[in-house]
Amino acid sequence: MTDKQIREVFQITSDPNNVSVEYSVLPLHDDVNAKYTKEDIDSILLTQLTENESLQKPFAYLNDCMKRCQQQKKFNTKNNELTDVFQEIDRLVIGYGLVAFQVQAFAINGSFKQYIIDIVNEFDQYSNFLLQMIHRAVIEDSLLDLLNSVFPILIDYIINDLPSFDLTSPKIYNNVLSIFEMFVNFKQVAAIFTKVEGFFPSFDCPANRFEKVTTLGPILTLSPLMFNVASNNYGGSLELSKQHINMVHDSSQVEHKAVLDRLFFILDKIIRGSVDSRTDVISYWSMIVNKNHLRRGEHGEQNKLATNSFMTNISLLLIRFSQPFLDITYKKIDKIDVNYFNNISVFIDLTNETRLNSDFKEADEFYDQNKSDQDCKPNFISDCFFLSLTYLHYGIGGTLLYDDKISPQIKRLKEELARLNEALNDNSSRSILFNNAFVKSQVTRLEKSLQYMSCLKNAMKGFFTNRTLQLEIFDFVCGASTFLMRVIDPTHSYPFAPLNLPLIPDQVGIENVDNADFLRKHAPVPFKYYPEFCVEGPINYALYISKYGASPLFRNQRLNSFIEFATAILRCPELVSNPHLKGKIVQLLSIGCMPLVDDSPGFMLEIFEDNELVSKNLLYALLDFYVIVEKTGSSSQFYDKFNSRYSISIILEELYERVPSYKQQLIWQSKNNKEFFIRFIARMLNDLTFLLDEGLSSLAEVHNINRRLKNEDPNHTNNDNPNDGSESNSIQDLQSRLASAQRQAKSSCGLASKSMQLFVIFTKNIPGAFVIPELVDRLACMLDYNLESLVGPKCGELKVEDPDQYSFNPKNLLKAVTTTFINLSDEEEFINAVARDGRSFDKKYFVRATDILGNRTGMVSVEFCEKLIKFTDVVQKKRDIEAEEDMEYDDAPDEFLDPLMYTLMKDPVTLPASKVNIDRSTIRAHLLSDSTDPFNRMPLKFEDVIPNEELKKKILDFKLKKKQEREAK
Structure with missing residues (x-):
């Protein structure tokens, strides 16, 4: 009976005259009628595998034998003799496998x-069969040999074949993942x-x-972000319907989640396999x-x-590994080492990383002096957390940056295609056939590029x-935010104990606004030495993702x-x-403040009102940063500040109008913290003055x-500047200048409108803050000048097509x-x-303004x-x-006149470095914007100016003499 089963299992026969196509002739004995026994199994397998040339797939044969x-x-099942035979067959088949x-x-x-x-x-x-082979390899202690026989060949096959x-x-890909999972x-x-x-x-x-x-x-690259996948999903045409795109989104999201679940299973098993395997995975990702x-x-x-797909997948896997110790209970947050970067065996390369508030030399010295013991290595939780932060910045962060880069490229491609297609369809623009063919080839090339980028964008x-x-991802961002607050906390006990802000006393004086050395000296340790990406990654991600409806x-x-x-x-400028990072924060907060579609409050306002730490500190923080952002350190710092201040203006307006407690705080600051509040008002006034002037000039x-472009002869003499021989008057030059002026007008007018709205709101409730001697003259001149621009003789120059743009x-x-x-x-x-404004009042x-607003438009009441x-009469x-x-x-005498304002001084002071005499209110106003002596640019503090009592007495005597002369007449 054994003979029959052996013949069936191995598909063999000893009789060459009695064979079917499935069977191999295998004469193991001299007698063709001899029976196969258990002792023949080894010989049968060896002969089949080493001598049977018709056996095209030996491994498949072994697999089939086992089946x-x-x-x-x-x-x-009830034949004991056969059971022994079958066990021997299994043993040998798997062994030969x-x-x-x-x-x-x-x-x-x-x-x-x-x-x-x-x-x-x-x-x-x-x-x-594969499963049984792994079992056998475990028993025989030959696992690594098996692994090295399978996976290098598998990867080579995937990549090259x-x-x-x-x-x-x-x-x-499902079968490949299954192979990994099984092993x-x-x-x-x-x-x-x-x-x-x-x-x-x-x-x-x-x-x-x-x-x-x-x-x-x-396998870590499997993602909808791969170009082949994106092209397959979204490459039907250049214009896909929104419904179709959403359907593809839904299906690809489901598939991607399933893949990530399987990848996490694989990596989780490896990480839990041993200390060495866990360390190696972290090391691999770090490399x-x-x-x-x-x-x-x-x-x-x-x-x-x-690629984006590779880096993003690893980022997501790391974030999943971080979830257990960053859950909302924070029971394991203390296992993340706040002094992680002091460790000798840190995997992350910080060689060229900018620090949060220290230079490279200072950071290196700190780490050299505070290195942990050689035997003290970071735990997996710390490694995983900080590596996740790194990937948030360079992995997901690199992907969203790539998205930001290709969006303008797509726009330019569409514009160029429209231009070329217009040229093809315009008979008058066609020249010889060659040029027409060249344009068509360009169109084909651009369409291919556009489709490539559009697929990736989708x-x-x-x-x-x-x-x-x-x-x-955002849960990780929030967990990381809590941990970083813990690092900031001098006792490192947050969130289990409250954190009191500010950490150091506020530096209110205008001369301290740019005191970077003071702030760096008092920045908390070790937070100041952390790489900047620890903060930049979460901020970049939150700002980017906020633009999506499913944010x-x-x-x-x-x-x-x-x-x-x-x-x-x-709130703490030393952190x-x-x-620029703070600018991104206020931009994000402004998005959270903006009213929703139904005009309900922005989705962050409830937190601004109800969260104690936020409600106590946010207003001061915004006002302070409004001042500090004057200098960003970049070549474009003059313009950088406007974007941040625009965002702050949005936040302040919404808080002031919708959250009563913030309105009360603002009024309190204006009355009880005047030095601080004056800085803020001065910056507002500077910005509004510039923006209105720039915006209205650009509109003109x-x-x-x-x-001129609408004129029959656009190349006529430039009436605006007829003596400027260097100025090109060609249509192309005019169009270039027009585009530049339009960009400037759009930017400046939008920012000015928001700043002006703040002035309206604040001057209504805290007028006293706007009439201090240091500011009131500049404010009056600014308002008079812009009133003249809007209703004066040149107001017609502000008329433009589609002013809303x-x-x-x-x-x-x-x-x-x-x-x-x-x-x-x-x-x-x-x-x-x-x-006193002799220029514009x-x-x-x-009168003209009241006619426009009252009689013509009805925008204001008669009482107004x-x-x-x-x-005006007053x-x-x-x-x-x-x-x-x-x-x-x-x-x-000239010595009585203010050297900047050319008005008679009331309270002259002497500047310590330049020795120039100037009115106290004038130098005070100057220092609100610039902490230097205006005559030699040396650093200057207001408390260092020297009262000039002698000169003051001379001026008073002069005025008294003039008064007596007037009365004598």
Whole structure:
């Protein structure tokens, strides 16, 4: 009976005259009628594998033998003799399977690569056999040999022989993942998996090759962000319907999640396999990110760096590993080492990393002096957390930066295609046939580029709108925010004990605003030495993802943690020295403040009101940063500040209007912290003065250039500047100047409108803050000048086509300016300041303004108009009186006159360095904007100026003498 089963299992016969196509002739005995026994099994297998040339796939044959043996077992369960035979067959088949995989020349027609190909193509057929082989390898202690026979060949096959290993080939990639899963599911395999040849690349492996040559590389790249996948999903045409795109998003998101779940299973098994395997995985990921820092560079070459799919997948896996110790209970947060970077064996390369508030030398000295013991190594939790932060910046952060880069490229491609297609369709623009063919070839090339970028853009949108994945990322951001607050806390006890802000006393004096050395000296340790990406990564991600409708910031209870951290950074200027990072924070907070579609409050306002740490510190932080951002350290710092201040203005307006407690805080600051508040008002006034002047001037230029372009002869003499022979008057030059003026007008008018709105709001409730001697004259002149611009003789130059595109509404702006006049109309100091303005004040402009706003548009009430005219009358009377007094002082000696304002000084002081005499209010106003002596640019503090009592007495005597002369007449 044994003979029959053996023949069936091995598909053999000893009778050459009685054979079917499935059977091999195998005469093991002289007698063809002899029976096969248990003792023949080894010889049968050896002969078949080494001598049977017709056996084309030896590994497949072994697999089939095992399957047939299993079938025979089912039919002969009660025969003990056969049971022994079947066990021997299993033992030998599996044994020879191991041999076949470890000795290349063992079997005729045997090939490791062919074995791999068969398994990848038909994994279900081989899964049981492979499983039994792994079991046997564990018993025989030959696991590493088996692994080195399987995985290097598998990776080589994937990279070099498969036409595509990505999500477009679901059967292949699923089978490959199943192979990995089967192996690492054995703890013994997982423990040594990182010792497989090819797990680590060579030391000089380029950044873009890790995913091609390492064992985990190909599977870690499986993502909808791969170009082949993006092209397959979104490459139907240049114009896909929104519905179609959303359907593709949904399906790719489901598939990506399934892949990530399987990748996490594989990596989790390896990490839990042994201490060595856990360390090796962290080391492997560190090697990758250390070579990919240019992913956050402005000029990084994408083709020389790791792909977005590879880096993003690793980022997501690391974040999943971080979830258990960053959950909302924070029970394990104390296991993250706040002094992590002091460790000798840190995997992350900080060589060229900017620090939060220290230079490289200072940071290196600190680490050299505070290195941990050689035997004290970071725990996995710390390694995982800080590596996740690194990947958030260079992995996901590099992906979102790439998205930001290709968006303008797509726009330019569309514009260029439209231009070329217009040229093709315009018969008058066609020349010879060659040129027409050239344009068509250009169109084809541009369309291909556009489709390439559009596919990638859609794929990235599909990824970033995957709320499930983005919630995981933002949960990590919030957990990281809490940990960083813990680092900031001098006792490192946050969040289990409250953190009190500020950490050091506020530096209110204007001369301290730029005192970087003081702030650096008092920055908390070790936070000041942390790499900047620890803060920049979370901020960049939160700001970027906030633009999506499915943003994880919306309706997220953990948002409190992030806003608390953002508030702390703004409130404590010693924490972060980079003003651009703070600028991104206020930009994000302004997004969270903006009213929603239904005009309900912004999604962050509730936190601003209810969170104690935020409500106590946010207002001061915003006002302080409004001042500090004056200098960003970059070549474009003059313009950088406007964007940050625009965001702050949005926040302040919404807080002031919607949250009563912030309005009360603002009023309190204006009355009880005058030195601090004056700084803020001075910066507001500086900005508004510049922006209105720049915006209205640019609009006038837009008006004049458009008029010239519409003229029959655009090359006529430049009437605006007829003597400027260097100025080109060609149509191309005019169009270039027009585009520049339009950009400037759009930027300046939008910023000015928001700043003007703040002036309207604040002057209504805290008028006293705007009429201090240091500011009131500049404010009066600014308002008078812009009133003249809006209703004066040149107001016609502000008329442009589609003013809304420039955020310019002249009537609203006029109303805001006149409302500010009315808000301050009861302040004596303001009345006097307007009266002193000899350049722009004119009663007729106020009359014209009331006619436009009251009679023509009905934007204001009769009472408003009457109050404005009454104010003008008061100013005019005051002006007439002062004009008479000024005539008396025409012969005042030059030493009595302020060198900057050319007015008679009231309280002269001497500047210590330049020795120049100047009025106290004048130098005070100057120092609000610039902490240097205006005559020699030396550093100057207001308390260092020297009162000049002798000169003051001379001026008073002079004025008294003039008064006596007047009375004598």
